[in-house]
Amino acid sequence: MRIEIERVAKRFGPVKANDGVSLTIQAGAVHGLLGENGAGKSTLLRILGGLVRPDAGRLLFDGRPVALASPADALAAGVGVLHQEPLDFPPLTVLESYLVARPRAAGAGGGARSLLSGHGRAAGVFLPRRAAREELLALAARFGFSVDPDEHVARLTLGERQQIELLRLLSLGVRALLLDEPTTGISGAQQEALFSALRRLKADGKAIVLVSHKLSDVEALCDRVTVLRHGKVAGEAEMPAGADRLVALMFGEALASQERSPEAGSGGAALAPLERLPEPSPEPSGGDALALEGVAFGDHRLNVHIARLAVRRGEVIGLAGLEGSGQRLLLRACAGLLRARRGRVVVGGADLTGRPYPAFLRAGVGYLPADRRREGLIAGLSIEEHVALRAPRRGLFLRPREIRRAAERAIEALRIRGRPDTPVERLSGGNQQRTQLALLPADLALLLLEQPTRGLDIASARWVWEQLLARCRAGAALLFASSDLDELMRYSDRVLVFSGGRVSPPVGAADLTLDRLGRMIGGELDDAALPSALAAPAPPPAPAGSDR
């Protein structure tokens, strides 16, 4: 399907999210949509997916003007959106989830069967459950996805859920697919499977729109890219265009001309590494920022055990692994949000084992969850209301003028695109992350971060790390979980690798290669990582000069 976007405009109050955007997405091509945080990419995707109505302009699908009042309208017109967090139903089985939104009770079967047979969309006929199962398995086999129709969606990884959602959209007969950061949080193997599925769909004549901050994804998949800036089209390029040109289109020449890192273009961030910190001192005054001794913790799925981990002040520890492998549990245990079943948690020399969350806060522990919208920030509250919630109270009352001034200072210092009274859900992803950072107290001893740069453009990601490393220079220790291997290798002194609840001993970042890290994440925790080795004392931090 060919999609034409003509002079599309969308305002949110004073913000021109899309400001006269025109572009054409060809059938049988992958079209990249790039731009810095807040450039207007999601808004355009949401307009194409029927989630947002434009104020002006028009859309033409295969030359015919369309008006999309809802996602159902977009689906009926042949456009499906694959959201970063699939819109599925955890209590359902895979087969039930696959059949959601079929025209008839148990599914009409036309889309998928026509896909398999190569014929046009058949009229809706009642599809018995067994036939639906066969259809799902055949469709999955076509794309090399391994699918168990009876498994519950809640037990699937993000990558597996994404595969089911992709199959569901195809079974509904979509002719255009819009993907929002599809490789975030999925494994390397799942990424490969997704890319080969997209290449196949492109060969079938589908139009594919890819929104991504990862230049490596864009370079691997796209035939053409459009760069948005402040809601307008800043430029278009045929691929391969070169990462430098894309960075220049997104951020201007100044950023693009900065010295580029050796792995530029192959990873999430294309810019040169930041200045290395002074090494965390081997025997710093004040001792370890964090010490874990024989701790065990878990949830209904996983049990994690760490025999010993000592983190020095100023040190950065990366937590690698597929999502849901135990990294989040460790961060929450260190934040006082999850009680260890046994063992000791010592922060800055104070034994906080079993103490409540406020005791961890008082000890200078800060925690930034990955899900900014649901856990980090409170929808409906403005930036200044968040500032007010964190402000130390003098007496019973908050002083509105002081709070407003504090919010203005935070907005200026962290260059947040928003006003004190902007509700946080109206900020773009990058600006929500900046707001979270602005809310962290200044004098933290231990910073715990999940996916600190997820969804951030490469300039913002670099900027966030500048802020984090400055805190390390001031003596804070940092533990961060990331699914971005480049980020882990670039900024960590040492890395712990998680695989299904098993944890490797800390590995010096200088001893890691992308390949070794990838294999460890895949379960090859090597001999050093067997549980008995966990009793070994933590090795010293990486030597000076590691890539950070």
Ligand SMILES: Nc1ncnc2c1ncn2[C@@H]1O[C@H](COP(=O)(O)OP(=O)(O)OP(=O)(O)O)[C@@H](O)[C@H]1O
């Ligand atoms: N529902 C909304 N209400 C108010 N403002 C909004 C809304 N949605 C988006 N905006 C604003 O519109 C602008 C464009 O946002 P959009 O989410 O489209 O950008 P983006 O390029 O997808 O950013 P990111 O890469 O951070 O996801 C931003 O300034 C954002 O704050």
